[in-house]
Amino acid sequence: MGEKGVERPATPYLLSTLVMVGLMMVIALFFITLAAKTESERNIIWAMLGFAAVLIVMMQMLEVVKARRAALEERKSISIVIECQECGEKLVRDFQRGDYVGKEEKCKKCGGKAMVTLIYSEKIR
Amino acid sequence: MIALMFFTPLNERIQLTYRMLEIQSYLKQLESYLTRADRVFEEEARRYGCSEEKAKKALKSIKGFFLIEPVSMDPVGIIKRLEHLLKTQEDRVDDFIREVAVNASEAERSNMKNVLAANLALDIIYRVVRHIFLLAKKTKNYFYMVQLYMYLPEIMRIARSYFRALIPLKEGIPIGDSLGPLVAFKLGNGSKWREVAKNVIAYEREASGRKLIIIKAKGPGGEVGKPGDAVEKIVKEHDGKVKMIIMVDAAVKLEGERTGEVAEGIGAAIGDPGPEKYKIETVATEYGIPLVAIVVKEDITEAITAMPREVAEAADRVVERILDIIKKKTSEGDVVIIAGIGNTIGISQ
Incomplete structure (x- = not known):
């Protein structure tokens, strides 16, 4: 008999990813509009921002996969x-x-x- | 920008918002546990002849049920007063379950009592977490939030344990805490038994020429009984001529310890609020009877959810150990009491 009714734990990761990416966007926009003087400087900031965002999303997705695997192991x-x-x-x-x-x-x-x-x-x- | 982040409260505010979002999602998870627990209780009540509306109303009326501990400024008689309050609480809960589960048998009513206890535990956890969260939000106090955030993994682990306990408690599956009664069953099965105290039975058998009196709560419903009363009564029936009292219980393990590890010690192995342990210690001291404790290690989740295989298999090792202790430390003709402490859900006599 499986443990019917045992709920897989909800993960707060997606929500926190959105918050983190949002914060990064705000900071990057701040630098782009005020600090970066040339087009190439702006491009570098955009590239760094993109790289960091991909990294964060990947890390958080890994957490989601881990949480789901843990829930499956608990059956x-x-x-x-x-x-x-x-x-x-x-x-x-x-x-x-x-x-x-x-x-x-x-x-x-x-x-x-x-x-x-x-x-x-x-x-x- | 860096100065703005480090030398103003902006950094703190950003972190506060971030932590608040995370705590809010945990709070939602706690709320969903509670909703599911309510549904389990209502479904059980309906199964035993209660209407949906009545079950909902009854559950709502018992939510937030509390016990005010006796005053401890004057500790004289505090155990008696606590025992009286616990008895009143038990009677109140019994009446409540009898009203809700009209057609349930005695064992089924006991199991429902356990389901209600898990539900009320989830309810109080949810209320406390919500209280700290809302207080932190209201006062915008970063430290309230951080403290809650630090304790949340442990709080969630406990809440998850109660949530996972609902199904085994509802269906009458032995839980990790049933180890003591399981050992008592294995030792006493096939012998004659009688009820010696409220919801406690005693088997009598002989082993290697010694008289063994084995006590456990009366099953197969989820009962813990009053083992203190039982031990006291048996010792007095034998005019104090009892060579040894051996108590078997499940104990919470430390991280890193193996589930099902058997350990031996001295003292009354019982995790009640006080009165039962007090009675056993008092009667043992009065007649100079050695108290031996044998415990099987498990974590909190294992203690209140379906009994893990490692714990169930440890019961045989505990039986062997008890018989070995009796052979080595007592002589032929001696009387030994063995108390299997814990919830006897899913284990009869």
């Missing part, structure tokens, strides 16, 4: 172990609502008395 399955008290057969199956440790079931192999002995979660690989 878990719940399994239960049923042990037959007569033939010793062990069966592992997915958890279903209503299962609990100590619940008595019928052994699928010999039809004898079996019991749920363990319920645990595992990461889905």
Whole structure:
């Protein structure tokens, strides 16, 4: 059973990227209009700005990918172990609502008395 | 420009705006956790015969439920007073759940109580974070915002843990904290049991010629019971002639420690607000009974969400260790109490 209803964490990265790029634009415009005297100086500032913006966007996208990968790794399955008290057969199956440790079931192999002995979660690989 | 950035509050304002945007997005995430938690509770209430409108109204009425701790300026009798308040709180919550989940069984009602507890925890986290955020915004105080920003990763980790706990609690899946009851079940399964205190059962069996009395909360609903009352009662029933009390619980691990690591120590291994631990320590001191603690390490998320395989498998190692301690430290004919402490959700007797 997967953990239904577990929400992937929302990431604030896209919003912060926009803010950072916006701030850089404002600073660059300030330099372009007041500090740069020649066309070539302006071009250099624009090129630097473009390079920095691409770098920031790439870094933030990497963060988004990392967060999504982490969320996927957190997905878990719940399994239960049923042990037959007569033939010793062990069966592992997915958890279903209503299962609990100590619940008595019928052994699928010999039809004898079996019991749920363990319920645990595992990461889905 | 550089002077403007460094020697005026402009730099601080830019950072404040930037941090505020980030905190706001975390706050939205907390709000979405809470909305989902509300929905889970309402769906459960509907499942047990409550109308949607009644469930919504009831949940709204219990939001912000609080307990005022007893006055500590005069500490005399503070444990009794705290116990009384905790009992009143428990009764109030029991009544509330009985009203909402009309057709639920005893175990299902216990599980719903746990769902409500997770919901209320998320509610208080959201309220506190929102309070600091709005206060910082209102006063434009950079330091409020920075403090909140620094604590946010840990706050979000705790909130995420409560959020992920909702499904296991709702469906009755054993959680990491159920380690103690699981060990008790493994030790006592097949033996006769009786209810010795409110929601606490005791098995009796023999091992290597010693009489073992194993206690755990009554399952399979999400209960912790009153193990303090149970230990006190059993010790008094045996006129204090108990050789040892062994307590088993889950403990929060330090970063870097392995999940499922077993550690042994001395003292009452129980994480209650105080009264149960106090009763166990008092009765052990009164009769000079050694208190042995065995814990299994796990982090906070693992403690309140579905039990990880590493913790479940550690239960067998704990059983072996207990039997080994009993063989080495006690003699034939001795009485030993073993208390499996924790939430017994998904574990019967």
